[in-house]
Amino acid sequence: QQPVQSPQAVILREGEDAVINCSSSKALYSVHWYRQKHGEAPVFLMILLKGGEQKGHEKISASFNEKKQQSSLYLTASQLSYSGTYFCGTEETGAQKLVFGQGTRLTINP
Amino acid sequence: GAVVSQHPSWVICKSGTSVKIECRSLDFQATTMFWYRQFPKQSLMLMATSNEGSKATYEQGVEKDKFLINHASLTLSTLTVTSAHPEDSSFYICSAPGRNDEQYFGPGTRLTVT
Numbered sequence: 001q002q003p004v005q006s007p008q009a010v011i012l013r014e015g016e017d018a019v020i021n022c023s024s025s026k027a028l029y030s031v032h033w034y035r036q037k038h039g040e041a042p043v044f045l046m047i048l049l050k051g052g053e054q055k056g057h058e059k060i061s062a063s064f065n066e067k068k069q070q071s072s073l074y075l076t077a078s079q080l081s082y083s084g085t086y087f088c089g090t091e092e093t094g095a096q097k098l099v100f101g102q103g104t105r106l107t108i109n110p
Numbered sequence: 111g112a113v114v115s116q117h118p119s120w121v122i123c124k125s126g127t128s129v130k131i132e133c134r135s136l137d138f139q140a141t142t143m144f145w146y147r148q149f150p151k152q153s154l155m156l157m158a159t160s161n162e163g164s165k166a167t168y169e170q171g172v173e174k175d176k177f178l179i180n181h182a183s184l185t186l187s188t189l190t191v192t193s194a195h196p197e198d199s200s201f202y203i204c205s206a207p208g209r210n211d212e213q214y215f216g217p218g219t220r221l222t223v224t
Contacts, residue, residue: 002153030211041203041215042154087153089213097144098213100154 001025003090005101012078012108020073020104022088031071032089032098033062035082042087045073075106083108112138112208116216123194123223130190131219133160133204139184140206144213145177148201160187160204194223 003024010018022031030049034042046055048064048071055062059076075082085105089098113136123129133143141162146154158179159167166179178190191198199222205213 032212034213034215041218042213044212044214047210047212091211096142097156097159099156102153 001092002099003088003101005086005088005104007104008102009105010107012106014080014108014110015077018075018078018106020075020086020088020106022071022073022090022101024069024090026092027068028090029068029093029095030091031062031064032091033071033073034087034089034100035084036087036103037084045086078106078108080108080110082106112136112206112214114204114206114214114216116202116204116219118219119217120220121222123221125195125223126193128190128192129194129221130188131202131204131221133187133189133206133216135185135206135214138206138208140187141184142207143181143187144205145179145187145189146203146205148203148218150201154203157189162187191221194221196223199223 003022006021032047033045036042051066051068053064061074064071085103087103088101115134117132143160145157147157148154156169157172160179160181162181168174181187201218201220203218205215
């Protein structure tokens, strides 16, 4: 079942923060986050496996709620290079495959 | 990180012909690879799971006789679009799982059927 991402699109000025949400109606085994730039393949950002987990790298971080049905991606002090479409990919227990959300288009303006 | 390549990067073919797309894991072995299709401004839709040494697992609604998948070795999976039609025009992307279940995507193949 496809997870629901929100918002569908965000426009920011450089230096502003953004939050992208990903929700599932079922408890998940894992949540993956990817960024895709136009005409290119998605690039892996991070994976969350445990309820209540939070992890990050530099100014991009993510959380996975205790019930493992909702994840959020946090972009802090956004840079121009953060522009692109962000996808969450969710894996249900036993499924061994990812189902991707519809994507969130992030535009960073100078 | 792990590298996955795809060939060709783009292909234009005539309606009714077949097209083969290759997906290779360059510096690691992959017993499983995944094939996705992405239409413009849409999400990645999983078409099938390619399994080395056994039959591929197709998602609901994907015609296995039209989209032939072969996982000939631990580093190569191929997708053949048979009897291609204009509605098959899309961006086809493969991926392979890394050690920690993260997916490494190939650069994609843009197929245009005229």
